[in-house]
Amino acid sequence: MARAMILRLWPALLLGVALAASAAIEVxxxxxxxxxxxxxxxxxxxxxxxxxxxxxxxxxxxxxxxxxxxxxxxxxxxxxxxxxxxxxxxxxxxxxLYDPRLTTRTWLLWGLPAALVVLGALVVALIVRSRRRGANRALSADERARLDELTRREERS
Amino acid sequence: MRRRLLLLIPLALFAVLAVFLYRGLALDPSGRDSALIGHAFPAFDLATLDDPSVRHDAALFDGRVTLVNVWGAWCPTCREEMPQLLELARRGVHLVGVDYKDTRDKGRAFLDEFGDPFAVNLFDPDGDLGFDLGVYGAPESFLVDRDGVIRYHHTGYITPADVEQSILPQVEQWRAQ
Structure with a gap:
């Protein structure tokens, strides 16, 4: 109900805001x-x-x-x-300045996003590497025995 | 076990960020240092409020620590600040006023009504000196040392507590230099 009203009044509201803004700031x-x-x-x-x-x-x-x-x-x-x-x-x-200059006081502001991207890339690289190593790793004797046991049970049923 | 500890890193990062942002909530966005601290008081050549034929320049500050107060009759907070400025004058602080974006009549009427703590009042109807001082709202006060260098800046209303806790100690400190 209120929403419908706002929607209907929206053009008038916009016009009001635009008029107010143009009245205050010189051309x-x-x-x-x-x-x-x-x-x-x-x-x-x-x-x-x-x-x-x-x-x-x-x-x-x-x-x-x-x-x-x-x-x-x-x-x-x-x-x-x-x-x-x-x-x-x-x-x-x-x-x-909305676009601050690179100075000794603002290097953190400018450097942090880049540092975060580098950090993220590093984390991704580490994860990928450890997964790849995990996939290639040979099974230990215990694991081999357990796997054999499981496949045998599966085949019997 | 070491892998488990690694899992705590995001939580630790979050905690650091949360503390950082929480502190940010308590910061006053309007409280920031003037860009002019440590710089010479800007050059000016202005008539006084009392007498259009008497002019002053920055030599006005030579040799003594001065509190420059930017005010205007149009500024309601300036009225409330007047008792504190009168108190500072009574306690021997050398005060110079800058009547900012005002008319002579209104400025004089203001001083008649609320008292005049100023040794000199500079009349700055176009706000040029105010602009060079980086003033973005009256009242603002600047402490100038005996060499004409701005040493301290107070944005907004000087409360009775500010007189004791910040203005007078700053005046003493720069007088001792």
Whole structure:
């Protein structure tokens, strides 16, 4: 019942959210389409320091608006993406990078997935090796006798 | 027996991960160190709130340990923080205010109403100094040593307990250096 209602209201809800978002965040136009693309990419990979988990492109907090202004200013002034990221990191810390750089503080973050893949491969290799060895192993005298006994019993019945 | 012990490895890994994640639950995501600790206070050239013709730059911090407080009349928490700042001033801490993204009238009215603990108030209507300080919400406070280097950062409201437990000890520590 409630679900049907939500489904029916869904388009209206979506429209409401879209309107709210467009009301809060300004539309910025660059004459150069390349700058426009870099602006979109940069603002989506920079994290709003005030918010829990939003990029500065998505957040309507005042600090995110200030950061968008600075990014746009710097793009127009011909700064590189790396220089713009540096400019913000110097003020707000590595926190603002959604794509953290490889440094002494972040090597664990970057290294752990690779280390886990290597570890997994090692475990698989060990298992395969021990299975193969187990399959090729000859039966001991006791095992041979027991197997003979079992097959004989099977044949009799 | 040794093979049995090997079976415990996933359980041990799980336990380590669980402890790690459990500790993560208790962390405050808004509590992180300022990127400016250990760096010189950013360059600025701003008029004071009282007098548009009086300007200051970073030489303002030469020679004495200063607590810089970023505030605004629009910021409700700043009001609650004022008694603690007045207490710090009473106990001899040199305070410089940065009136952040405010108008002169509102800023002055705020100080008239809640008291003025600041030796100097810098007027930063566009938030440029605030931005260079990495301020993302007022109030924020920065302790600057006598060489103009930022040594300590307090995000948000300074509670009466913070005055005794963190701000005053930090001031003493950097005065002794």
């Amino acid at each position: 910025r136009h660059f004459d150069d389409p390349a700058l426009q693309r870099r602006y979109a990419t940069l603002t989506h990979e920079l994290r709003c320091p005030k918010c829990q988990n939003q990029s500065i492109a998505e957040s309507d907090s005042p600090i995110a608006a200030d950061m968008r202004d600075k990014v746009a200013e710097r793009l127009e002034a011909g700064r590189s993406d790396a220089a713009i990221r540096d400019f913000l990191v110097r003020r707000f810390g590595e926190y603002v």
